[in-house]
Amino acid sequence: MARKYWLFKSEESCYPIDALKNAPNSTDSWDGVRNYQARNILRDEVKKGDGVLFHHSSGNPTGVAGTCVVTRAAFPDETALDPNEQHFDPKATAEDPRWVAVEVQFKKKFKNTVPLAELKQTPGLENMMVTKRGMRLSIQPVTKSEWDIVLKMASAAGKKK
DNA sequence: GCCAACGTTGGC
DNA sequence: GCCAACGTTGGC
Numbered sequence: 437m438a439r440k441y442w443l444f445k446s447e448e449s450c451y452p453i454d455a456l457k458n459a460p461n462s463t464d465s466w467d468g469v470r471n472y473q474a475r476n477i478l479r480d481e482v483k484k485g486d487g488v489l490f491h492h493s494s495g496n497p498t499g500v501a502g503t504c505v506v507t508r509a510a511f512p513d514e515t516a517l518d519p520n521e522q523h524f525d526p527k528a529t530a531e532d533p534r535w536v537a538v539e540v541q542f543k544k545k546f547k548n549t550v551p552l553a554e555l556k557q558t559p560g561l562e563n564m565m566v567t568k569r570g571m572r573l574s575i576q577p578v579t580k581s582e583w584d585i586v587l588k589m590a591s592a593a594g595k596k597k
Numbered sequence: 598g599c600c601a602a603c604g605t606t607g608g609c
Numbered sequence: 610g611c612c613a614a615c616g617t618t619g620g621c
Contacts, residue, residue, distance in 0.1 A: 570602040
């Protein structure tokens with residue numbers, strides 16, 4: 437079974453990559469997803485061992501900040517059941533939690549965030565969802581070649597031009 | 598802060 | 610089941 441790749445979006449001001457890095461064991465649950473399309477991907481396709489590009493939205497700059505790895509496949513997202521949680525969903529119940537989370541572990545923070553503007557100009561990434569205008573899906577599939585290109589851009593950044 | 602694009606809601 | 614109105618996302 438082939439390893440898959442994903443891009444997870446998080447608002448930098450809400451949950452930056454450092455928050456994951458600084459979590460116990462650099463591991464945390466990726467919860468709060470409240471979009472059915474994203475939920476279905478999380479629930480059905482994201483598996484342990486998959487690679488994840490950690491993308492900062494509304495960031496400074498906006499772009500891919502680093503990588504992490506899935507350490508646990510989908511499980512019920514309990515933040516939907518807690519009225520004190522920001523992502524509380526009154527329609528979610530313990531019997532039917534509606535929403536799922538996965539667990540991820542921090543892998544690497546890029547020396548420099550790979551900016552979205554650069555991704556948009558890079559050959560080979562034309563079809564990457566995050567580069568498309570108006571794309572709001574917070575869990576996106578990434579191809580192996582896109583993954584490789586982004587990592588290459590990250591390691592090239594900071595070197596002399 | 599603006600506003601385009603998207604998802605959801607609700608009247609019919 | 611359509612679709613207009615509304616709320617949210619997120620780049621700029």
